[in-house]
Structure formats: C-alpha cells, structure tokens
Amino acid sequence: MTTEPRRSRDRSPTSRSSTACWQACETSELPSCQSDRSTSRTPTRSPPPAFHRLEWPARTERLTLRPAREDDAEPTWRFRRQESVGRWLAAVPHSLEDYRAMFEEPDRLATTLIVERDAEVIGDLMLKVEDAWAQTEVAVRARGVQAELGWVLDPAHTGHGYETEAVRELLRLCFDELDLRRVVAKCFSDNEASWRLMERLGMRRELHAVRESLHRSGEWLDVYGYAMLACERKGGTT
Numbered sequence: 001m002t003t004e005p006r007r008s009r010d011r012s013p014t015s016r017s018s019t020a021c022w023q024a025c026e027t028s029e030l031p032s033c034q035s036d037r038s039t040s041r042t043p044t045r046s047p048p049p050a051f052h053r054l055e056w057p058a059r060t061e062r063l064t065l066r067p068a069r070e071d072d073a074e075p076t077w078r079f080r081r082q083e084s085v086g087r088w089l090a091a092v093p094h095s096l097e098d099y100r101a102m103f104e105e106p107d108r109l110a111t112t113l114i115v116e117r118d119a120e121v122i123g124d125l126m127l128k129v130e131d132a133w134a135q136t137e138v139a140v141r142a143r144g145v146q147a148e149l150g151w152v153l154d155p156a157h158t159g160h161g162y163e164t165e166a167v168r169e170l171l172r173l174c175f176d177e178l179d180l181r182r183v184v185a186k187c188f189s190d191n192e193a194s195w196r197l198m199e200r201l202g203m204r205r206e207l208h209a210v211r212e213s214l215h216r217s218g219e220w221l222d223v224y225g226y227a228m229l230a231c232e233r234k235g236g237t238t
C-alpha cells in the first residue's frame, strides 16, 4: 500500500499543481508567507475555512451535499474499499480502523463533502481551496483564489448522472459562492470515467503528463490535468 504523497513546498511554476484529484487526504498547505510582518502595519488575516463560508446543506434536484462528519467514515469506506474505486485513489487502507484514522484527520474533514441521495451516502467530494502561484510582490492577491476538486461515487450509483449533478453544484459553490477564479483536478489518463465527467462539465484539459505517476501496480501512468476558469463556465448552469 502506498502512503499519501505530500505536496511539495516548492512554489515554482512547474510544481504548483502537484496533487491530483485522487489524492484527497493530504494536509493542506499553510498560506504562503506574504510579507515581513515586522514592517507590515496592517497584517492580512486568513479568510475562514471554505466550508464555513457556505450555507449547508446544498441541494440539487436529486442530491444533498454537506460537510463530512466523523461518522461518515463507515459509509464512505463501504464504497472506497471496492477494487474498482480504490484502484484510482491515492491510498486504500487495509482496515476500517486505518481508514477511519485517515478520514477523521481535521484537514481531511475540512475538505470533504458528503453526497447523499434519499438520506443515503452515495459519494464524497473534495474541495480544497488553495493559493495560486504568484510572484512574491503580488502573492497576497493569489491567496485562496482557486480550488482543487476530487470525487468518488459508490459504483452502485454510477451511470445516472449523479456525479455530474454533484460536481456541477460544487462548481457553482466555487464560483458563485466562494468567488474563486479557477478550479483544477487531475486523474490518471486511464480513468476514463473521471475525465469524461470533467469534460461533461466543461472543464478544459490543460495537461497531459506522460508516465508521470507511479501506480501501486508498479506502472508509471499518464496523468491528465483539467481546469476551469470562472469566465469559462458554460451555459450558465455549471
């Protein structure tokens, strides 16, 4: 089993999108250091965590989205432990206890949403607000302006457009409520269901990294990176 890869602290342009949507439980980066506080008369304050700035639950035609709680570990484990799901995820703990420890980490709970249909947990989403890369002099303007997204749906519920509906709402929250300027997500190029989802939602493929990531099968796999800018949203519905 692989351990969760840690995001590099290197803020160079080539490393700024170093995580992928299956890497849903690493520790969020601290906001980058903006200035020498000894010379700053009015230090900037970090905005409250993203979930605190939104109203919950969020509802769509068929689904309810809400922040994850500790007692969501077991229902999400039921589908995350399945081979067809786990093969695309960064980590697949061997037991519910190990999974629970990972799931209950504060940084993970603070970036995980639960998707419910008729009060049943059918999936989970990641919404991780982060800084864009910026040159030092303008770094303060790049704080918390984008988000990395991720998704997992119970295989018992695939093929009905539920994830399209859930992620469409996630995009609405990102752009309309959180006022972000860009969202990003990555997947293995072999994960067709995931990149088809992104394309269905109008996200733009902007990266094809060849044999970039090591899968637990031992193979180095290609990775696709997708993004959407606030100004690129299509049809006014995503």
Ligand SMILES: CC(C)(COP(=O)(O)OP(=O)(O)OC[C@H]1O[C@@H](n2cnc3c(N)ncnc32)[C@H](O)[C@@H]1OP(=O)(O)O)[C@@H](O)C(=O)NCCC(=O)NCCS
Residues within 6 Å of the ligand: 021, 022, 084, 085, 086, 088, 089, 150, 151, 152, 153, 154, 157, 158, 159, 160, 161, 162, 163, 164, 165, 186, 187, 188, 191, 193, 194, 196, 197
């Ligand atoms: C990626 C994943 C969420 C996609 O699930 P999905 O069921 O394909 O996505 P949706 O729920 O949006 O359903 C879309 C499918 O339902 C069909 N569909 C039926 N009704 C629909 C509707 N009202 N709206 C949209 N699609 C609809 C679509 O045609 C599509 O089927 P197709 O791919 O055969 O064309 C799912 O495969 C998954 O959880 N995989 C494992 C975890 C994973 O890979 N996570 C991402 C890691 S990067």
